[in-house]
Amino acid sequence: GESVGLHLPTLSVQEGDNSIINCAYSNSASDYFIWYKQESGKGPQFIIDIRSNMDKRQGQRVTVLLNKTVKHLSLQIAATQPGDSAVYFCAENMRSGGSNYKLTFGKGTLLTVNP
Amino acid sequence: EADIYQTPRYLVIGTGKKITLECSQTMGHDKMYWYQQDPGMELHLIHYSYGVNSTEKGDLSSESTVSRIRTEHFPLTLESARPSHTSQYLCASSEWGDRKAFFGQGTRLTVV
Numbered sequence: 507g508e509s510v511g512l513h514l515p516t517l518s519v520q521e522g523d524n525s526i527i528n529c530a531y532s533n534s535a536s537d538y539f540i541w542y543k544q545e546s547g548k549g550p551q552f553i554i555d556i557r558s559n560m561d562k563r564q565g566q567r568v569t570v571l572l573n574k575t576v577k578h579l580s581l582q583i584a585a586t587q588p589g590d591s592a593v594y595f596c597a598e599n600m601r602s603g604g605s606n607y608k609l610t611f612g613k614g615t616l617l618t619v620n621p
Numbered sequence: 622e623a624d625i626y627q628t629p630r631y632l633v634i635g636t637g638k639k640i641t642l643e644c645s646q647t648m649g650h651d652k653m654y655w656y657q658q659d660p661g662m663e664l665h666l667i668h669y670s671y672g673v674n675s676t677e678k679g680d681l682s683s684e685s686t687v688s689r690i691r692t693e694h695f696p697l698t699l700e701s702a703r704p705s706h707t708s709q710y711l712c713a714s715s716e717w718g719d720r721k722a723f724f725g726q727g728t729r730l731t732v733v
Contacts, residue, residue, distance in 0.1 A: 538720040549711050549724025550664070595664065599720045606671060609654060609715070609722055610680060611664040 518618045525586045529579040529596035536598035541581045544593045591619045627725035642697045644712035653695040654713040702732040
């Protein structure tokens with residue numbers, strides 16, 4: 507069954523504001539949680555990941571926070587730009603038997619950046 | 622940029638036809654995936670492979686089949702296409718143990 511899901515299907519922000527996209531998960535066996543960005547007409551693109559034993563990781567203008575207590579993941583985008591408009595998916599690298607893993611996605615959030 | 626290619630980009634085909642969606646990657650990745658995605662919806666894993674001669678069914682039941690005879694090639698076949706198969710099919714690959722998957726542009730399939 508579905509393990510990864512998102513709280514909100516759409517998010518609209520003003521250019522320059524910070525964006526926060528949330529994700530809930532139910533599978534505690536995942537080693538990594540990953541954020542992907544999918545622009546219209548393209549395949550998803552890796553943004554950032556976080557290992558399950560960490561609670562925060564920062565990249566360029568993005569920060570991912572992991573709260574294992576409440577099984578919650580968030581992606582924060584600083585100074586959101588029009589080019590950030592896309593659908594954002596959280597995903598998890600879920601154990602599928604032995605030492606094998608599979609990449610499973612949750613529902614996406616459509617981020618719209620208004621100029 | 623990722624070196625993973627899917628063909629065709631768009632396909633409109635009649636009911637009952639056999640189709641093969643091609644996916645090739647030049648990165649030498651062991652793991653490859655097929656996802657099905659309807660417009661504005663999540664990605665559903667339908668098949669994956671850990672390497673040559675390895676294929677596994679994903680979370681979403683699919684009437685399609687896959688093969689992995691060569692590392693770089695992971696085709697998906699529908700023996701008899703139906704309108705319910707209309708969707709976008711996305712192929713991806715990653716190194717073993719790597720969470721960073723590279724995706725192709727997708728094949729948008731329409732069965733009429």
